[in-house]
Amino acid sequence: TVLSAAEGRVSRIGVMGGTFDPVHHGHLVAASEVAARFDLDEVVFVPTGQPSFKQDTAVTEAEHRYLMTVIATASNPRFTVSRVDVEREGLTYTVDTLRDLKAERPDADLFFITGADAIAQILTWKDAGELFDMARFVAVTRPGHALSVAGLPEGRVDVLEIPALSISSTDVRARAGAGEPVWYLVPDGVVQYIAKHRLYRGPHE
Ligand code: ATP
Numbered sequence: 001t002v003l004s005a006a007e008g009r010v011s012r013i014g015v016m017g018g019t020f021d022p023v024h025h026g027h028l029v030a031a032s033e034v035a036a037r038f039d040l041d042e043v044v045f046v047p048t049g050q051p052s053f054k055q056d057t058a059v060t061e062a063e064h065r066y067l068m069t070v071i072a073t074a075s076n077p078r079f080t081v082s083r084v085d086v087e088r089e090g091l092t093y094t095v096d097t098l099r100d101l102k103a104e105r106p107d108a109d110l111f112f113i114t115g116a117d118a119i120a121q122i123l124t125w126k127d128a129g130e131l132f133d134m135a136r137f138v139a140v141t142r143p144g145h146a147l148s149v150a151g152l153p154e155g156r157v158d159v160l161e162i163p164a165l166s167i168s169s170t171d172v173r174a175r176a177g178a179g180e181p182v183w184y185l186v187p188d189g190v191v192q193y194i195a196k197h198r199l200y201r202g203p204h205e
């Protein structure tokens with residue numbers, strides 16, 4: 001931001017990667033909490049292209065997921081949405097996401113925000129060693145997922161307890177498919193977007 005440039009402070013940017021199929025209040029609370037706790041100037045939400053670990057499941061068209069994320073974050077002046085993963089060909093790997101964001105903002109400190117379920121797999125990610133040089137990692141607790149940080153590099157992963165919201169995109173899709181309400185699990189604009197485009201109505205897992 002202009003202010004932090006004037007202060008000569010390096011800007012601190014959170015990176016919230018996800019499938020966001022659809023984005024829900026668990027994602028938004030996690031981003032908001034990490035932003036407050038780590039004094040972030042901005043949190044960039046990055047909807048995946050085809051996620052490498054979800055190759056077997058059908059994922060909604062990237063453009064829908066991207067637009068729902070824009071709708072959900074639009075009212076927060078510190079939240080933005082990036083198209084780097086949506087526009088990159090092939091599977092999405094976190095190392096590529098961080099490289100692209102780093103290229104756009106070479107002077108920023110990046111904080112990669114991820115749930116307890118994802119951090120457990122982190123050492124199996126592509127170029128895992130390099131990841132920790134590119135960003136600090138913030139693992140947020142999430143109901144139903146034990147946090148196992150054994151084996152992670154010291155000092156590069158912070159663990160943050162956030163208010164427990166037992167919401168998942170899987171559950172939101174199932175509810176929408178069954179004609180059950182999704183109000184208050186996702187932002188109002190996302191409820192309306194899902195209805196308008198009849199998302200999650202077909203056969204789903
Ligand atoms: P799905 O059920 O399809 O896997 P999801 O709800 O897990 O969707 P993702 O897009 O996979 O959502 O999650 C993106 C990131 O947000 C992940 O790091 C995940 O751990 C985290 N996350 C998801 N839901 C919550 C929640 N309720 N509280 C905290 N973090 C969450």
Ligand code: MG
Nearest residue numbers: 019117168169
């Ligand atoms: Mg998930």
